[in-house]
Amino acid sequence: MAGRGRGRGKNVSFNVEALGFGRGEALPGPISQPPPLFPTADFKPVPFQQSEEYDYMLALKQEFLGNMRKSPFFLQASHKRKDIERYSDKYQAAAEVNGKWKPDWRRLPAELKPRVRKKTKSSIKPSVKVKSKVKLSVEDVSKTLEELEKKEVDQGDEEEEEEEEGGKKKEEGEVEEEEDEIYDEEDIEEETDYILSYFDNGEEYGNDDDDADEGPVY
Amino acid sequence: MATAAVKEEPIEEVDFETRFIMLCQASPEGITDNVIQKELPQCDTKQRMTIVNRLLSMGKIDLLKSGSKLLYRLKDPDSASQVKGGDNQEKLVYQIIKDAGNKGIWIRDIRFKCNLxxxxxxxxxxxxxxxxxxxxxxxxxASKKKVYMLYNLEPDRSVTGGAWYSDQDFESEFVEVLNQQCFKYLEQRAAAAREAKSDPIAQRNASFTPLEDVWKYISDLGISKVQLSKEDIETILNTLIYDGKVERSLVAGQATASGDGYVKLYRSVQPLIPTTGLMRMPCGACPVFDQCYEGGAVSPTTCVYMKEWLEI
Amino acid sequence: MTRRQHDVCRFLLFQQFGEQVSVVGKYLLQKSPSPLHLISSETHLDTEQVKKILCILIQQNIVTFGQHKRGFIEYSIRTGEILNRLWFPKYIYCAKTLYGDAAELLLEDVLQRGQVQMSKVIEVVMQRFNEALETSGKQKISESFVVDKFSNLVRTHFLQRCLDPIKSESNKVVGLEVTGEEETLYRLPDLSRKRKKSHDDGPPAKRSKSERPADDEGDGIFWRVNNERFHQMFRDQAIVQAISSKIDRSAGEVLRAMLRVSEVKTAGMATVTTPISVTEIFNALPKDLMARPLLETYLSLICDDSTNFLSKVGDSGGGMYSINIYEALAQLVKAHIESVVQERFGSKCLRIFRVLLLKKHLEQKQIEDFVMISAKEAKDLLYTLFSENFITTTEISKTPDHAPSRTFYLFTVNIQHVASMVLNRCYKALYNAMVKKETEVNEHRRLLDKQERMEAIAASVEDASQRDEILNTITPSEQEQIIKVRRTIQMLDHSELQICEGIFILEMYLMYFKQRQKDKS
Incomplete structure (x- = not known):
């Protein structure tokens, strides 16, 4: 016990040789700087195992990753909006191999269904009401009623109002737009030169009639 | 007168010795030179000295000092026997050392055995x-330890280290050379077997080489200054087994002088797998692996080894 | 799940699905199961976005869900499924070697979509295949050809049905089945109603249920890849390869035949295959490969070999043989670890390591004698191995007072422990390679994109001189850099693949080891 921790005195309780240097030998030299961040490596890596199998699998791997990135499963960061339309968009859009993906709702919990709101995009695309996948909340219904009332008054302004609504809903984030990309079944992607108001897909037809016949809707 | 004196001397000397002893016996506490001079006037200094020396070496008297004078005292028989006991002790120790044979015995063990x-x-x-x-x-x-053994014995190899040590230094290069030579020989035999035989079992059997053959091959090569025994070669072959390059098989055979009734066969083998993937990139052998994390000073992006490796 | 595995999982999600998915993934890796609103709030992502992400992940079999007893739905992540994506290229390659190009395309599509309907995937594959055939001027293939390949894959269990969702009383989807009965998993929806191998023939119980009108087209039935089956295949391949390099190719073929026979007879995690008779093996071998006596020769050869893969367990039927799966895996793992020791510490350390593996417990002095190194060197090397946790010590004291000078210090190797450690290192190295590749690609993205664009444009241009002009917009120095970057990416990809081989064996071994522990207790 007496010798413990006393260092290299004359009487040490343990075998000094076990320290790695014997008595009388010099201590390892003084260290004047921190050890190098990347000391020289004694052993270099062994070269790769080359074979046709590996080459093919490499190609498969890269192809698979490439496909995954182009697939609808790959979500771009939402801020990557195109500020101006570029010529290359045409090429890149064409590269969308798998296009849209529709999840099969028979296999997924209902809560994961997106809340699709009736709105339009800012680009000149005719808005089409989404079919059975629309789950309108109460808010939406009242808004729709407002719209329909106004339609009586001014049909021409419809588009602007819808755009307004669309603007309001933009708070939800541009997420919605991407959602539409995926979940809209009948989205017409062509850019048209036609003014929207000339385009009559007949859906407003029924509404007007209703109003005319029945008066205000509750 | 002179001749008479010369002739008388030897007899007188013996007489002197006996008389000296008688004198000692007479005075147990010891006698001084003066007393001797007085009693034995014919005895001159030189003769006296001779007698004293003789008696001393025979262990019959003790030489003591009293003040400035010298005293000669007769050793009593008990202590005389102790002297003999001393001889016995020596004999005992000698016997112990002899028993240790050519392995020698450490001083501490001698002590345990004879209790001295x-x-x-x-x-x-x-x-x-x-x-x-x-x-x-x-x-x-243990380089500080000494073992004692009989003078004319050849120290056993466990003490000197045998063929692998020269002057306490382990001869690593020698061992490595032998290792490589043995391996090459076994590989040659395996290759020859593969070419000669078509049947896989025959191939396997032919590629096995008995210890005897390897020993002979190495001895014939003459790379060793010392004659290597079969056991020496066996230890070398064992290192090849630990290298993973060679495997051993025991087959029943004739009981030989070294006698266990088995023949030891060796052959070179192929590894099960080529080098594992991890070691084909720098991370495998990286010395600072544990300090590496993304965002740190040592990281995959800043890694010097990776950079070097990718550049080649 | 270790930290390193989590890192790799996160990165895989990031690579293949994007940043936001990896954020959700990271959260679920730490806190599964978790309900939707919690995920959204903790990851600070919009709920709608999270919904989408979850849909994607469920589709890809990465996330599963179930009903909490309080009624809401919880989502949990399956790390195993994410890590399995490392093997996808190998799955595809495997399908190709077994059943050809059509199967390759089938598998590619199934893997990409996660869950597919039979009709859809066949349609897609046909289109791709025929496109390629047309351009090369070959004959188009028929649908039945592709259907046939699909059936093969199902019959041999490489593809399986996705499990049906659990529905609550109100017929809402609330959870996913965890395990399916063997019979239903591999039932093809067409009229010929193929079944699994003979011994599993049960009564056609679910006949009525599956006779839904939509069944003919496979609609409503989704298919996915069966990971375990592929893993079993890889395991078998590793064993065959090992014996081929140790003995010769014919020995490998013998073992391959045996493994194929035992696929159906042996339980999944059995450490030893059920005994197989020589007759059966002979029938399973490819025709004309070898005569029966030669087969018997090889069997005894493999039995006698020091690797101990095969044992003779009986004499009926010409001899009953059994493959020692666990033993084989242990040997392979040792080989991988030894490879690490050799390349990292040198040949002398390898000797020390192997002598400890063979002799189990040794003192320092004994190690010195066996390995033939000097005391000083032994001390040095043993310390190195010890400090890196490849070897450990046990103390046996001679005296009750445990004094250091009167205690034996024995060195030993604990394979399971070392295997875990090496596995962890593999995962980290894999992660490092992936990160490095990503940074390299990002650094030079502009350049790579440019090259891609130029090549795409050049390919669409008819005129040769115009093409050259376009290609020349890339300067020679840029060209050089591009080549270098591509080479870098190639190397890193290659190293990822090769590390994965090691990971596979180590994981397999540890899995069997745990199973064995469980069986013993």
Whole structure:
């Protein structure tokens, strides 16, 4: 016990040789700087195992990753909006191999269904009401009623109002737009030169009639 | 007168010796030179000295000092027997050392065996050494330890380290050379077997080489200054087994002199797998692996080894 | 799940699905199961976005869900499924070697979509295949050809049905089945109603249920890849390859035949295959490969070999043989670890390591003698191995007072422990390679994109001189850099693949080891 921790005195309780240097030998030299961040490596890596199998699998791997990135499963960061339309968009859009993906709702919990709101995009695309996948909340219904009332008054302004609504809903984030990309079944992607108001897909037809016949809707 | 004196001397000397002893016996506490001079006037200094020396060496008297004078005292018989006991002790130690054979025995073990004090043992050992009956050999196991063995014995290999040690230094290069040579030989035999035989079992059997053959091959090569025994070659072949390059098989055979009734066969083998993937990139052997994390000073992006490796 | 595995999982999600998915993934890796609103709030992502992400992940079999007893739905992540994506290229390659190009395309599509309907995937594959055939001027293939390949894959269990969702009383989807009965998993929806191998023939119980009108087209039935089956295949391949390099190719073929026979007879995690008779093996071998006596020769050869893969367990039927799966895996793992020791510490350390593996417990002095190194060197090397946790010590004291000078210190190797450690290192190295590749690609993205664009444009241009002009917009120095970057990416990809081989064996071994522990207790 007496010798413990006393260092290299004359009487040490343990075998000094076990320290790695014997008595009388010099201590390892003084260290004047921190050890190098990347000391020289004694052993270099062994070269790769080359074979046709590996080459093919490499190609498969890269192809698979490439496909995954182009697939609808790959979500771009939402801020990557195109500020101006570029010529290359045409090429890149064409590269969308798998296009849209529709999840099969028979296999997924209902809560994961997106809340699709009736709105339009800012680009000149005719808005089409989404079919059975629309789950309108109460808010939406009242808004729709407002719209329909106004339609009586001014049909021409419809588009602007819808755009307004669309603007309001933009708070939800541009997420919605991407959602539409995926979940809209009948989205017409062509850019048209036609003014929207000339385009009559007949859906407003029924509404007007209703109003005319029945008066205000509750 | 002179001749008479010369002739008388030897007889007188013996007489002197006896008379000297009688004088000692007469005075147990010892006699001085003066007393001797008085009683034995014919005895001159030189003769006296001779007698004293003789008696001393025979262990019959003790030489003591009293003040400035010298005293000669007769040793009593008990202590005389102790002297003989001293001889016995020596004999005992000698016997112990002899029993240790050519492996020698460490001083501490001698002490345990004969139950003598360390100082006594040391003295006896010094004695025996001077008499050239025993010798000290440095043990290769612990460089500070010495073992004692009979003078004319050849130290056993466990002490000197055998063929692998020269002057306490382990001969690594020698071992490596032998290792490589043995392996090459076994590989040659395996290759020859593969070419000669078509049947896989025959191939396998032919690629096995008995220890005997390897020993002969190495001995014929003549790379060793010392004659290597079969056991030596066996230890070399074992290192090849531990290298993973060779495997051994025991087959029943004739009982040989070294006698266990088995023949040891060796052959070179292929590894199960080529180098594992991890070691084909720098991270495998990286010395600072544990300090590496993304965002740190050592990281995959800043890694010097990766950079070097990718550049080649 | 270790930290390193989590890192790799996160990165895989990031690579293949994007940043936001990896954020959700990271959260679920730490806190599964978790309900929707919690995920959204903790990851600070919009709920709608999270919904989408979850849909994607469920589709890809990465996330599963179930009903909490309080009624809401919880989502949990399956790390195993994410890590399995490392093997996808190998799955595809495997399908190709077994059943050809059509199967390759089938598998590619199934893997990409996660869950597919039979009709859809066949349609897609046909289109791709025929496109390629047309351009090369070959004959188009028929649908039945592709259907046939699909059936093969199902019959041999490489593809399986996705499990049906659990529905609550109100017929809402609330959870996913965890395990399916063997019979239903591999039932093809067409009229010929193929079944699994003979011994599993049960009564056609679910006949009525599956006779839904939509069944003919496979609609409503989704298919996915069966990971375990592929893993079993890889395991078998590793064993065959090992024996081929140790003995020769014919020995490998013998073992391959045996493994194929035992696929159906042996339980999944059995450490030893059920005994197989020589007759059966002979029938399973490819025709004309070898005569029966030669087969018997090889069997005894493999039995006698020091690797101990095969044992003779009986004499009926010409001899009953059994493959020692666990033993084989242990040997392979040892080989991988030894490879690490050799390349990292040198040949002398390898000797020390192997002598400890063979002799189990040794003192320092004994190690010195066996390995033939000097005491000083032994001390040095043993310390190195010890400090890196490849070897450990046990103390046996001679005296009750445990004094250091009177205690034996024995060195030993604990394979399971070392295997875990090496596995962890593999995962980290894999992660490092992936990160490095990503940074390299990002650094030079502009350049790579440019090259891609130029090549795409050049390919669409008819005129040769115009093409050259376009290609020349890339300067020679840029060209050089591009080549270098591509080479870098190639190397890193290659190293990822090769590390994965090691990971596979180590994981397999540890899995069997745990199973064995469980069986013993």
């Amino acid at each position: 004090l360390l100082t006594q043992v040391n003295k006896i050992l010094k004695n025996l050494e001077t008499k050239k009956l025993i010798k000290a050999v440095k043990s290769v196991a």
